[in-house]
Amino acid sequence: MRLTWKDAITTVVMAAVVALYVAYTQGSDLLLASSVRWTTVSILVLGMVGGCALGAADQLYTGSRSTFTRIYTVVTTVLGVTALTAAVIGLIxxxxxxxxxxxxxxxTLWLLATVRHMLPVTAGPSEPRTIIDHEVIDPEKPVRH
Incomplete structure (x- = not known):
């Protein structure tokens, strides 16, 4: 895959999340980083906008998937549930x-998604081939389909 404009936006959103968290830990008087609840709401909303709204998670759950994609899906799902649970506890x-x-x-979710987008896509056994075998064997021979 390659990085897209969505990755650039999520990076900016993640920078805002880091800034809010650092502001909170430094005792800032900013409204969005003034308390645990405000900071939790801010990070939760930014995470939902930057990750969920701009993400393409539906692609992970449809079609045939490689072992790497299955593992990635499980790890990111666990992290997402962990984040949501932590947000609820943080708010209450x-x-x-x-x-x-x-x-x-x-x-971690942002980092995993960004690294995954930088990895090259390789055709696995469950993915359709893009070229026909005889075209690879003899590229000069005219092909009639």
């Missing part, structure tokens, strides 16, 4: 540990 209990878990899960 105003728990700083939950906020830290939410931040770490969000950052």
């Amino acid at each position: 209990a105003a728990n700083e540990v939950a906020l830290t878990v939410l931040f770490a899960a969000t950052a």
Whole structure:
């Protein structure tokens, strides 16, 4: 695959998440980073906009998938559920540990998605071939389909 404009936007969103989290840990008076709850809401909303809304997770759950894609899907699903659970705990209990878990899960999801988009796509046994075998064997021979 390759990086797209969506990856650029999610990187900007992730930079905002990092800035908010750092502002909170430094005791900032900014409204969105002034308390555990406000910071949790901010990171949750930014994560949903930057990750969920711009993502293409539906592609991971449809069609044939390689072993790498299956493992990636499981890992990212667990991280997503962890982030959501941490956000709920952070909102209800105003728990700083939950906020830290939410931040770490969000950052890890962004990193995994970005690295995955930088990896080259290789045709696996379950994916359709793009060229016909005889064209590879004898490229000079005219092909009639």
